[in-house]
Amino acid sequence: MIVLDMVMNLLIESCPSYKERSEKYMKENYEEGEERLLYLEMSDLAEHIVALYKKEQTDEFDKLFETIELLHTEGNHEVRVLASVGLLEDIQNHILRDEKLTLAAFETYLGTVSLEWWTHLIYFWEGKSDYLGGPVKK
Template sequence: MAIEREQVVGLLLEACPSFEDPWRDGVEEEGADEGGRLHYVDAAAFARHVAALLAAGRTAELPATFAVIERLHVEGDDHVRELATIGYLEDLQNALLRAGLPTDLAVGWLGPVSVRWWRGVQDFWSGRTPPPVRPVD
């Protein structure tokens, strides 16, 4: 059975317990769509949190965190795979840039499928490839 959108935050909270408080704060502030959470809002908040962890050198939760991102790419349904790339990876690249950190700071933590999509996002935004975002070897 594929991972569905409603399962994503639970998996990430389990892997990265330090995200619990920021996520709960966001639930109250942002509201929901279609009776559920705004998944891309969650992704942006999570990306900011991971960028802050990287900036602070707090890496204990990162292996499990990026293992979940890899699972989203490999085991997710169509919506979850897109969310993993366009939500979590793209937002993390942007969060790192906004924090003044190099985007390659996260690459070493990514699984092999996630790295391909990470590069695809970079190629898309650099103009090297047309839409849609595709994985890059």
């Protein structure tokens, strides 16, 4: 089972281009021994992922999105929530800031469970469900 302490290492292993940026982020935002704010780190990683896409540098995407799927399928509850509400939602938010990008463009990279949560996020923000993962309103 994947736990929170494992998440960033797994994501960096699957997206090595983020390693240097992550190290810089850590130095700029944390004192030694300080508790990590993983949701903020997810936002930074999401920005990196969308930037890679915009530069058409998607060679790491297969492994990266396999890892995101693994977080959804092998992670404990906290990890699954972080993968959805932390990372996927932040990717969507960064996409929506750019008029040239669409949410659908990223769907081809998502695994089955990740795509399900991706869609749940969209439905929730569009007001089509009352809560994340809830049924679609008729």
